[in-house]
Amino acid sequence: MTSLPGWPDGPRGHGLLGNLPELRRDAVGFMRHTRAAYGDLYRIRLGPRDVLVVADPAVAREVLVGHAASFRKGRGIQKMQDFLGTGLLTAEGETWRGHRRLMQPSFHRGAMEGMASEIVGACEPLLARLKGAAQSGTEVDVGSEMLRVALRAVASVLFGTALSEAELEVVERELPPLLGRTARRVRSVVDLDLPTPQRQRERAAARALDGIVHRIIRERRASHEDGHDLLGLLLAARDEHGEGGLSDRELRDEVMTLFLAGHETTATLLTFLFLELSRRGDIRARVQAEVRSVLGDSVLGESIPSAADLRALPLLNACIQETLRLYPPAWLIPRQATQGVTVGGVPVPEGANVSINIFLMQRNARHWPRPDEFRPERWLETRRPPEAFMPFGAGARMCIGNHLALLEAGLIAALVLRGFTLDVPGGGPEGLLAGVTLKPGGPVCASVEVG
Structure with missing residues (x-):
């Protein structure tokens, strides 16, 4: 049964809960089962709401490109405004268009590649910890280490040297729990913002982070120097007429958005990358040989890796692309229709919800031979289906930080692989956790060897 006329069939739900029990139990397994049963376009129920699931790349592009003006971000994204404010991730309409127009030049490939030295510098504490773990014979939690280094990297890219070590420790301590709270709000059907002690601590943490960001913005404006970091580029941003610019509040919201988008997704990508390379020691050995041929073979190396060096590492780049294909960090793209529209032959009325399932799309055997296998060589071939590869979305709202994310991931991976071998015993954890x-x-725990 479907409650919206003209919608494709889908799995039966559980009364008022719909398909929420299955999604809570094993979201990825449930989605794969339903795609096998109903195809690349089907309906599920989230509580009382029907959601059209899209796993077909052509229909996804209808939603994200051809009919982009008929959709807004989904309900879950709107819940992020409590902490993120009105940044690119949450903004809509003219606010989003104005910010995107102002910020786009700051995120072009050349500008991002100029940030390589900041990312490399942010990796030094990680490399020291890995060396210590190798010497002591202790395992490291790869996921936690990647979160720490990715957060430090994005902070360096944003603020350069303006963030003190003490402030950086505050960010490392306070930001992840706040992002966890934001993620729980996105997933929750019923969101009660009660004044619990935990909520009070979260608000205090948010105030501490706001204080740091506003201090840096205030001091940078007072100095009349933009600085050679991303904040400097954003402070200098003007529209095509040389007018406008972002207010302090708008800058704060964009900085918080970049913290969210710029560290957790990169950390997750790197965690999966090292997990797959541990499972495929033959590929890892080839990648390490490639990296060392370009960067040298010592832990700290004789050269500081640059964006140009990354372009000389085709196998590493192929491994990163293949990891993005198998494990897209942003595995769902939610949209809500702002007016009636037809996509894939399905009538979508105003207010209806559409969920583009990037995970299913990028593991479809029609587009990807042996889709569940880690085969980076497919990215070294001349023919591949880019229309079925959307880890950063598509269209006007494609992730503005895609070049930065790939630069971060490539540099961090190259530095680790140059000096260390991470082995995950037993092949690592089974299954996947699908939240935001x-x-x-x-946990992905690994032993560490130098070399």
Whole structure:
């Protein structure tokens, strides 16, 4: 049964809960089962609401490109405004268009590649910890380490040297729990913002982070120097007429958005990358040989890796692309129709919800031979189906930070692989956890060897 006329069939739900019990139990398994049963376009129920699931790349592009003006971000994204404010991730309409127009030049490939030295510098504490773990014979939690280094990297890209070590420690301590709270709000059907002690601590943490960001913005404006970091580029941003610019509040919201989008997704990508390379030691050995041929073979190396060096590492880049294909961090793209529209032959009325399932799309055997296998060589071939590869979305709202994310991931991976070998015993955790981002089914712990 479907409650919206003309919609495709889908799995039966559980009364008022719909398909929420199955999604809570094993979202990825449930989605794969339903796609096998109903195809690339089907309906599920989230509580009382029908959702059209899209796993067909052509229909996805109808939603994200051809009919983009008929959709807004989904309900879950709107819940992020409590912490993120009105940044690119949550903004709509003219506010979003104005910010995107102002910010786009700051995120072009050349500008991002100029941030490589900041990312490399942010990796030094990670490399020291890995060396210590190798010497002591202790395992490391790969996911936690990647979160720490990715957060430090994005902070360096945003603020350069303006963030003190003490402030950086505050960010490392306070930001992840706040993002966890934001993720829980997105997933929740009923969101009660009660004044619990935990909520009070979260508000205090948010105030502490706001204080740091506003201090840096205030001091940067007073100095009349933009600085050679991303904040400097955003402070200098003007529209095509040389007018406008972002207010302090708008800058704060964009900085918080970049913290969210710029560290957790990169950390998850890197965690899956090292997990797959541990499972495929033959590929890892080839990648390490490639990296060392370009960067040298010592832990700290004789050269500081640059964006140009990354372009000389085709196998590493192929491994990153293949990891993005198998494990897209942003595995769902939610949209809500702002007016009636037809996509894939299905009438979508105003207010109806559409969920583009990137995970299913990128593991479809029609587009990807042996879709569940880690085969980076497919990215070294001349023919591949880019229309079925959307880890950063598509269209006007494609992730503005895609170049930065790939630069971060490539540099961090190259530095680790140059000096260390991470081995995950037993092949690592089974299954996947699908929340706001896609994560391994459990902790990824690895032994560390130098070389």
